[in-house]
Amino acid sequence: MILEVRGLSVQFPSRRGILTAVDDVSFSIAPGEVLGVVGESGAGKSMTGLAVIRLLEPPGRISAGEVRLEGRRIDNLRHEEMRRIRGRKIGVIFQDPLTSLNPLYTIGEQLEETILTHLPLSKSQAREHALSLLREVGIPAPEARYANYPHHFSGGMRQRVVIALALAAEPRLLIADEPTTALDVSIQAQIIALLKRLAAERGAAVMLITHDMGVIAETAQRVAVMYAGRIVELGPVRDVIHSPRHPYTVGLMGSIPKLGVKQDRLLQIEGAMPRLTAIPPGCAFNPRCPRRFDRCLTARPELLAAGTSRAACWLHAPA
Amino acid sequence: MHLLSLDSVSRDFDVSRPWLNRVLEREPRRILRAVDHVSFEISKGETLALVGESGCGKSTVARLIAGLYAPTEGHIAFSGSRLQMIFQDPYASLNPRWRVRKIIAEPMLFLKVQRPVEQFLLQVGLSADDAERYPHEFSGGQRQRISIARALAGEPDLLICDEPTSALDVSVQAQILNLMADLQDRLGLTYLFISHNLAVVSLVADRVGVMYLGRIVELAPASRLFSSPRHPYTRMLLDAVPDLAMTGKPRTPVAGEVPNPLAPPSGCSFHPRCRYATARCQVEVPRFSDGVACHAVEEGRIPI
Numbered sequence: 363m364i365l366e367v368r369g370l371s372v373q374f375p376s377r378r379g380i381l382t383a384v385d386d387v388s389f390s391i392a393p394g395e396v397l398g399v400v401g402e403s404g405a406g407k408s409m410t411g412l413a414v415i416r417l418l419e420p421p422g423r424i425s426a427g428e429v430r431l432e433g434r435r436i437d438n439l440r441h442e443e444m445r446r447i448r449g450r451k452i453g454v455i456f457q458d459p460l461t462s463l464n465p466l467y468t469i470g471e472q473l474e475e476t477i478l479t480h481l482p483l484s485k486s487q488a489r490e491h492a493l494s495l496l497r498e499v500g501i502p503a504p505e506a507r508y509a510n511y512p513h514h515f516s517g518g519m520r521q522r523v524v525i526a527l528a529l530a531a532e533p534r535l536l537i538a539d540e541p542t543t544a545l546d547v548s549i550q551a552q553i554i555a556l557l558k559r560l561a562a563e564r565g566a567a568v569m570l571i572t573h574d575m576g577v578i579a580e581t582a583q584r585v586a587v588m589y590a591g592r593i594v595e596l597g598p599v600r601d602v603i604h605s606p607r608h609p610y611t612v613g614l615m616g617s618i619p620k621l622g623v624k625q626d627r628l629l630q631i632e633g634a635m636p637r638l639t640a641i642p643p644g645c646a647f648n649p650r651c652p653r654r655f656d657r658c659l660t661a662r663p664e665l666l667a668a669g670t671s672r673a674a675c676w677l678h679a680p681a
Numbered sequence: 682m683h684l685l686s687l688d689s690v691s692r693d694f695d696v697s698r699p700w701l702n703r704v705l706e707r708e709p710r711r712i713l714r715a716v717d718h719v720s721f722e723i724s725k726g727e728t729l730a731l732v733g734e735s736g737c738g739k740s741t742v743a744r745l746i747a748g749l750y751a752p753t754e755g756h757i758a759f760s761g762s763r764l765q766m767i768f769q770d771p772y773a774s775l776n777p778r779w780r781v782r783k784i785i786a787e788p789m790l791f792l793k794v795q796r797p798v799e800q801f802l803l804q805v806g807l808s809a810d811d812a813e814r815y816p817h818e819f820s821g822g823q824r825q826r827i828s829i830a831r832a833l834a835g836e837p838d839l840l841i842c843d844e845p846t847s848a849l850d851v852s853v854q855a856q857i858l859n860l861m862a863d864l865q866d867r868l869g870l871t872y873l874f875i876s877h878n879l880a881v882v883s884l885v886a887d888r889v890g891v892m893y894l895g896r897i898v899e900l901a902p903a904s905r906l907f908s909s910p911r912h913p914y915t916r917m918l919l920d921a922v923p924d925l926a927m928t929g930k931p932r933t934p935v936a937g938e939v940p941n942p943l944a945p946p947s948g949c950s951f952h953p954r955c956r957y958a959t960a961r962c963q964v965e966v967p968r969f970s971d972g973v974a975c976h977a978v979e980e981g982r983i984p985i
Binding site: 516519547548549555576579599600613614616617623625627630631632634 | 734735820822850851852853854855856858859862877878879880881883884907908917918919920921922923924925926927934935938939
């Protein structure tokens with residue numbers, strides 16, 4: 363396993379007490395595997411990603427659990443050590459490519475700087491490496507674009523540059539947080555294909571965080587569905603999409619409009635996800651759940667085996 | 682008699698640099714044609730959707746119809762008396778300093794009969810007490826319900842919805858789309874629905890217009906458009922939608938991106954990305970006839 367996360371919790375002290383944004387989350391990602399992390403806003407999916415790379419905004423902090431990268435614990439490393447690992451072993455792609463690129467430097471300079479910081483290459487070798495990266499992510503005529511600034515690129519091309527930058531030091535783990543959300547569908551399809559190819563070719567582990575189940579269906583092998591800070595279902599993408607086991611996943615899948623499926627109404631989950639200040643006791647989904655029973659109101663379910671997946675739902679408790 | 686008809690409507694925007702720069706640097710004026718000879722009709726009680734990628738002009742069409750812009754060329758005829766808009770961002774489109782009661786009552790100032798605000802709140806699935814609260818006390822989905830209640834209060838003949846669910850989570854989007862469908866059934870509303878999301882459009886629309894660089898390239902009943910798209914751009918868009926059913930059906934990979942609208946390609950503006958493009962496509966703008974604007978379709982060169 364490249365990434366192993368066990369019992370990870372993230373807390374924020376606030377005026378209303380300590381808020382738990384990520385609650386006892388465990389998962390792992392194998393080499394060449396894409397794990398999708400899906401959920402609605404506030405479910406804790408981005409927070410989980412930020413905790414893994416230790417970029418949580420204070421006062422947020424990891425309050426429990428451990429994170430291992432290629433077997434080595436990284437959640438307790440000192441700031442300086444973590445900084446080296448972040449560039450070298452972990453590449454990060456965020457939603458808005460403009461926030462990841464420095465507007466005052468050409469893309470060539472930014473790539474070279476990253477490469478020279480992390481790899482033992484000469485300046486001319488770094489340039490060669492940067493050009494081959496740009497070629498790999500599908501920037502046409504990279505020599506001509508090398509001295510261009512980020513604002514010279516379209517949104518889709520910028521996201522390609524960000525991907526090249528994330529790959530520059532040949533990381534083992536790639537964390538992509540909503541990498542295609544800001545892009546048009548036709549560009550999104552190209553970026554998805556690119557991410558998929560790179561993960562397979564380089565044998566890196568990819569954690570793909572998104573709200574879009576379609577993107578997960580196209581890219582990931584396994585998916586973790588998050589709700590109110592917890593993983594409620596974890597399993598192979600095909601099984602989770604075709605036969606979801608947790609009532610929340612069932613509702614989520616039913617509420618997505620699908621092309622080529624004739625339907626008059628969408629399945630609808632009543633209500634909204636609870637705020638962090640008001641997470642109900644028992645299963646956090648119970649106030650909205652059409653299948654709740656007594657046990658759901660008091661006891662919080664762990665992930666239980668459910669077919670080929672695992673679901674945090676008492677419906678799957680062994681009798 | 683159509684409720685709304687657009688006859689060859691165009692809209693230009695002047696995006697020139699300031700006068701002094703133009704004189705010193707000998708630059709000509711720069712005109713961006715955001716909407717280019719767009720024609721369509723909407724009948725009472727139907728939902729027409731416009732889809733396309735960012736910059737295709739779909740929101741400009743909405744604003745032209747709402748009268749927020751005047752057309753540069755062409756005519757817009759509206760046989761109803763009132764229209765209302767629902768916007769994408771439920772955080773920006775409600776006055777944060779007004780109580781919900783005042784927000785919803787405002788459009789009624791222009792009507793003869795004032796109806797109770799509570800009636801509209803109940804209609805969109807909120808409670809009567811919500812009238813005394815402020816917008817910041819509501820979630821994104823609830824705010825979009827308030828926007829819809831406000832629009833309904835104006836007793837519109839036509840509702841223009843510009844990406845009404847794009848800022849919402851999928852489960853909330855489902856609630857809003859179901860609500861809009863229910864309201865249409867009960868009140869006989871007419872929608873112009875602007876969206877970039879083809880799956881959402883396939884759910885709500887009776888007819889769909891596909892826009893590319895300011896032009897409508899295909900306009901057809903939704904069932905026809907999604908089962909047998911004709912224009913190469915429509916086909917490309919449909920192929921780009923992630924396959925949630927995971928059927929693994931073969932798809933043509935998407936190539937290229939939308940060109941700069943300041944310097945659109947000659948002839949058919951889609952020709953640089955089109956695998957069916959010929960010399961004719963590079964010089965001659967295809968005429969819109971029989972629901973599609975494409976030389977290859979007209980010449981029968983595209984296999985079905």
